[in-house]
Amino acid sequence: MTPEMSTTAAIMVMARNLPPKAFSFLSTSEWILHSEVERGQKAFGGRFLAITMIAAVIIISGVIIIDKVPPRHHHSHPPPDNYTLALHKALMFFNAQKLLPPRWDKKFSFVQVLLNRLRLFLSPGHPAEDILLILHRSSEIMMCSYLPVFTSFNRTKGGLIQLNHGRPQPLQYVVNAAFLATLYSDYLEAADTPGWYCGPNFYSIEVLREFAKTQINYILGENPRKMSYVVGFGNLYPKHVHHRGASIPNNRVIYNCKGGWKWRDSPKPNPNIVVGAMVAGPDKNDEFRDVRTNYNYTEPTLAGNAGLVAALVALSGDRTGIDKNTIFSAVPPMFPTAPPPPAPWKP
CATH class of the missing domain: 1.50.10.10 (Glycosyltransferase)
Structure with a gap:
């Protein structure tokens, strides 16, 4: 992973720790940053790391300021997708x-x-x-x-x-x-x-x-x-x-x-x-x-x-009978092998 990509990943992690009110804003910002990283890698090389970090500070600070201002309109959050909901329920059962x-x-x-x-x-x-x-x-x-x-x-x-x-x-x-x-x-x-x-x-x-x-x-x-x-x-x-x-x-x-x-x-x-x-x-x-x-x-x-x-x-017996090299391949088939095909037909 390049330094630029590492920085973007860190920004995304920080963003997910922000208040819920900032989520809709950050989803767009994350996409913009990710796109800028890809372009920056080609255009600026290693110098883009500093630009990305500065952009991250500006965006995070802006989100915090926005969060301090009372919202005029209530925006409902979209429901989680089916995969997220299923994972949440599976983890509840797991725990x-x-x-x-x-x-x-x-x-x-x-x-x-x-x-x-x-x-x-x-x-x-x-x-x-x-x-x-x-x-x-x-x-x-x-x-x-x-x-x-x-x-x-x-x-x-x-x-x-x-x-x-x-x-x-x-x-x-x-x-x-x-x-x-x-x-x-x-x-x-x-x-x-x-x-x-x-x-x-x-x-x-x-x-x-x-x-x-x-x-x-x-x-x-x-x-x-x-x-x-x-x-x-x-x-x-x-x-x-x-x-x-x-x-x-x-x-x-x-x-x-x-x-x-x-x-x-x-x-x-x-x-x-x-x-x-x-x-x-x-x-x-x-x-x-x-x-x-x-x-x-x-x-x-x-x-x-x-x-x-x-x-x-x-x-029972001498220690372990586990062979890690054959534990998966040595499993017998669930069904008997098919019989050989009949001899070719001749008139």
């Missing part, structure tokens, strides 16, 4: 969603972490870089909020992060956060980035993996009750899971929805073990009630198990 915990009906956390791949591995440049940088910064803030050194979320005495702020069924949020933290650390490692900043402090990617491990280990039995919240894992796990397939016996009798209630309300352990199902989890005091009728403790969900599987895969 409202960016620190919500990842869950089945709130996908923003997942999407912004996935979009970090584009910025870290492809460097798309302008204009995509602007919005990707915003999402990258938001991802960093989210990762900072998971660290115990900050107080964004409470933790139980046993160490379970309360992403849903002490409300029931906490584990589905925890496993998804553990997955995202591990995935984000893998992205940074693949991009040869050792960590990220939380304010002025730098944190290693190892901190994220440690967060994920402690949360998953809690779920698998390293908690005050020494209970695994994954059915069939360990020696102590829930026996009264809130699940029809687990609680209704396989006695070749077809039960309708209402007919299955007697099994739901039975105090006996489940006749069938739904191996691998993660229940809703303990409360904010690390307490757990193994009661089938209380789904806030004993209900497994697809959203919870999806996050559990993802987190376990991310934490």
Whole structure:
């Protein structure tokens, strides 16, 4: 960018900080200045920089003086174009969603972490870089909020992060956060980035993996009750899971929805073990009630198990499995390849 163009850009920035009454005047002035810069670059070269700066001072001063004079006529401002309005609404949604915990009906956390791949591995440049940088910064803030050194979320005495702020069924949020933290650390490692900043402090990617491990280990039995919240894992796990397939016996009798209630309300352990199902989890005091009728403790969900599987895969094996050179090109096609064409027809 030439000095003349830099000056014009600075003028435009200053103009946008002026009172609203000056907008209509400045829109014309900006156009005039931009045109004069183009002509001046050809006619005067570097000497035009001083002329442009003087013109800027005169115009800005004139606008300020105009703003001091009471207007005689009221000029309505034109409504924003559709793109500006859409961007404004999108940013409102973005700001409202960016620190919500990842869950089945709130996908923003997942999407912004996935979009970090584009910025870290492809460097798309302008204009995509602007919005990707915003999402990258938001991802960093989210990762900072998971660290115990900050107080964004409470933790139980046993160490379970309360992403849903002490409300029931906490584990589905925890496993998804553990997955995202591990995935984000893998992205940074693949991009040869050792960590990220939380304010002025730098944190290693190892901190994220440690967060994920402690949360998953809690779920698998390293908690005050020494209970695994994954059915069939360990020696102590829930026996009264809130699940029809687990609680209704396989006695070749077809039960309708209402007919299955007697099994739901039975105090006996489940006749069938739904191996691998993660229940809703303990409360904010690390307490757990193994009661089938209380789904806030004993209900497994697809959203919870999806996050559990993802987190376990991310934490298993040797470090990251991310290959930044093939992460986009190695995706298999969505449809099978077309069959070869038939042989040429012959009479």
